[in-house]
Amino acid sequence: MAMKMIEGKNISHSYEFEGSVNLSLEGVSITVQKGELVAILGHNGSGKSTLAKHFNALLPLQQGTLTVAGLDANESANFWEIRRKCGMVFQNPDNQFVSSVVEEDIAFGLENYDTPQEQIPERIDRALQVVGMSGYEKKSPHMLSGGQKQRIALAGVFAVNPEIIIFDEATTMLDPEGRRELMETIRRLHRDHRKTIIMITHYLEEAVIADRVCLLNEGRVMAQGTAREILTDRDLLAEAGLLPPLPVQIYYDLKEEGIILERCPLTGEELVEELAGICQ
Ligand SMILES: Nc1ncnc2c1ncn2[C@@H]1O[C@H](COP(=O)(O)OP(=O)(O)O)[C@@H](O)[C@H]1O
Ligand SMILES: [Mg+2]
Known part of the structure; x- marks a missing residue:
């Protein structure tokens, strides 16, 4: 069974700095298994x-809920x-x-x-x-x-x-x-x-x-x-x-030149595969 290692709900955080308030997190919900x-x-x-x-209790919760490895933060x-x-x-x-x-x-x-x-x-x-x-x-x-x-x-x-x-x-x-x-x-x-x-x-x-x-x-x-x-x-x-990873940028640049790859590559290896595919 999957177990939640981190479960954060609606976390908001603001820093006060020289009299002004800086809202740096707003309603963040995230789960990590x-x-x-x-x-x-x-x-x-x-x-x-x-x-x-x-996540590692270096900042106290101001708003929202968070458990880390089952512990209430x-x-x-x-x-x-x-x-x-x-x-x-x-x-x-x-x-x-x-x-x-x-x-x-x-x-x-x-x-x-x-x-x-x-x-x-x-x-x-x-x-x-x-x-x-x-x-x-x-x-x-x-x-x-x-x-x-x-x-x-x-x-x-x-x-x-x-x-x-x-x-x-x-x-x-x-x-x-x-x-x-x-x-x-x-x-x-x-x-x-x-x-x-x-x-x-x-x-x-x-x-x-x-x-x-x-x-x-x-x-x-x-x-x-x-x-x-x-x-x-x-x-x-x-x-x-x-900016997207370079192979993704190349995919879109080629598309603008009218060269359509079958799928958008995520890595250099995938890019080579796709290019080899259209060159055959
Ligand atoms: N100690 C601090 N005091 C005041 N403002 C802060 C402090 N740390 C971060 N901030 C502000 O909170 C926002 C988020 O910062 P941060 O979490 O460090 O972003 P990231 O790690 O994505 O670069 C930024 O606007 C930053 O200026
Ligand atoms: Mg940072």
Whole structure:
């Protein structure tokens, strides 16, 4: 039976800033099932991070209801457990470390959540293995590449055994190789470790791997659907201030030139298939 990992209803949030009120979420309802990979898309300032911070109890609920891994996010007594069950990897790879030694950094998080001392070494080993960073125990996080830093940050999150992992634009500051490594790790967490994953991004190509996509615009859910439904809808994306993935753009550009592909491709591979199809 499907189990709801996140169930938010009618969440609204406003920030007060220098006397003015900024409504950043307005009546957002969203459900994420256990094991799903959901991408949340939206332009800068559309409310993605504000929503994510609700999911791991970094921001208190002002309006609406929210349960995370079965815990009521309106109960302050649950905040600690919500943060453990819903881990977050942030945008800036340099702001996420408390220690200058990889294994100490991961141990710090484990100690924070009262992990028995004797379990800590094997939890660190396993977390580093999962993110493909075994052998980096004694290194300084600051000496690593951006992609490696993000994977160490992820190991710290994974080590405390969360149900849900949120990536809040975690690839934004990475070079192409770092992005590829992190995306591959995210895919593996989803496929092999059956984690529930929320991937926040404005790189639409990254959302192709999502089971479901939620499009935010001006603090509201503008659309939800499969990656194919949302990412091939050029007009919808334009309305949300986003450009579709490159293969989708090419599909529409070809169409304007009178070249009609049978279906709109979502990936480079699909584009090649479609083009090969019409060239035969
Ligand atoms: N701490 C804050 N104080 C005041 N306004 C904020 C704060 N954080 C975000 N906002 C505003 O809330 C809106 C949504 O921001 P955010 O959730 O960060 O969007 P996104 O992550 O999609 O870029 C924006 O208009 C932003 O300026
Ligand atoms: Mg953000």
